[in-house]
Amino acid sequence: MTQSNASIGEFISEAKIQARVKELAAMINKDYAGQEVIIVGVLNGSFIFCADLFRHLTIPCQIEFVSLSSYEGTESSGEVSFRMDVKQSLVGKNVILVEDIVDTGLTITFLLKHMKLKNLKSLKLCSLLLKRARLKVEVPVDYLGFDIEDKFVIGYGLDFDGRYRELPYIGVYGE
DSSP states (O other): OOGGGTTEEEEEOHHHHHHHHHHHHHHHHHHTTTSOEEEEEEETTTHHHHHHHHHTOOSOEEEEEEEEEEEETTEEEEEEEEEEOOSSOOTTOEEEEEEEEESSSHHHHHHHHHHHTTOOSEEEEEEEEEOGGGOSSOOOOSEEEEEOOSOOEEBTTBOBTTBSTTOSSEEEETO
């Protein structure tokens, strides 16, 4: 552990994450056998999870990204703003949103409503993490990596003010 990561406690190991990513991809491959899927990653936090998941998919698939903002430091601001939408039409397509973490549920609920307006064939949500204790709205997570307690986590794409995304594991900030 480098000096800058000295106060980061490992919460979910790299090996455990990779095993779960393979399991999630296997579920998606089974559910969408013979169909094409558009994976829509939610930037910036999901980019590593999205890439790892995408590499394990054996079904025909494409990838797109959206970017939203709702965080200030370690807390959700409660207000969601769009930075970037998908570039291609999703009309009649199977879409799986790939999110790093569902915390309050406000951001992903905003995005799910937005996506439903695009006349999709199907829409599912894949999230690496879910913090049930912080949910303000119920969110239907179709493919879930880990259900976690209310801790501020970083690593594997998750950040604290843009830092720590590069960690290969998920750590708890401040432990």
